[in-house]
Amino acid sequence: PEWAEDARFADGYRRLQNRRLLDELVSQWTSQRTAYEAMEILQHAGVAAAPSLKKAELFDDPHLRAREFFVAPEQPETGTRPMPGLPWRATGNPGGLDPEYRPAPLLGEHTEYVLRDLLGYLDEEIVDLVASGVIN
Numbered sequence: 194p195e196w197a198e199d200a201r202f203a204d205g206y207r208r209l210q211n212r213r214l215l216d217e218l219v220s221q222w223t224s225q226r227t228a229y230e231a232m233e234i235l236q237h238a239g240v241a242a243a244p245s246l247k248k249a250e251l252f253d254d255p256h257l258r259a260r261e262f263f264v265a266p267e268q269p270e271t272g273t274r275p276m277p278g279l280p281w282r283a284t285g286n287p288g289g290l291d292p293e294y295r296p297a298p299l300l301g302e303h304t305e306y307v308l309r310d311l312l313g314y315l316d317e318e319i320v321d322l323v324a325s326g327v328i329n
Contacts, residue, residue, distance in 0.1 A: 202215055229244055266290060270299060
């Protein structure tokens with residue numbers, strides 16, 4: 194728009210001095226466009242721009258879909274749920290989940306490991322803890 198060349202906005206100092214007017218003009222300009230239309234116009238003009246999306250809108254973002262950014266790993270009790278994958282691609286890991294990914298442990302899943310291997314409890318002690326209801 195014409196105001197993009199306005200001397201009142203020629204540099205950072207002047208934009209700061211006129212920030213209320215500039216904010217009003219930018220708000221008017223963006224309110225007439227979708228986030229993607231504004232992005233394309235700005236990028237075409239050499240401005241690094243991307244839409245600011247709500248969480249739910251991210252799943253429909255064409256760029257994130259094309260990059261297969263969201264993954265849906267299996268979790269034994271809750272099934273699959275989409276979640277962000279790795280934001281980069283690398284040899285040996287073309288995307289998706291970190292090769293070391295594991296779902297959150299189930300309640301008590303590692304109790305014996307922690308008690309026996311990390312804390313040094315004997316098997317008989319663990320059996321006693323189960324029998325007395327301290328763990329299950």
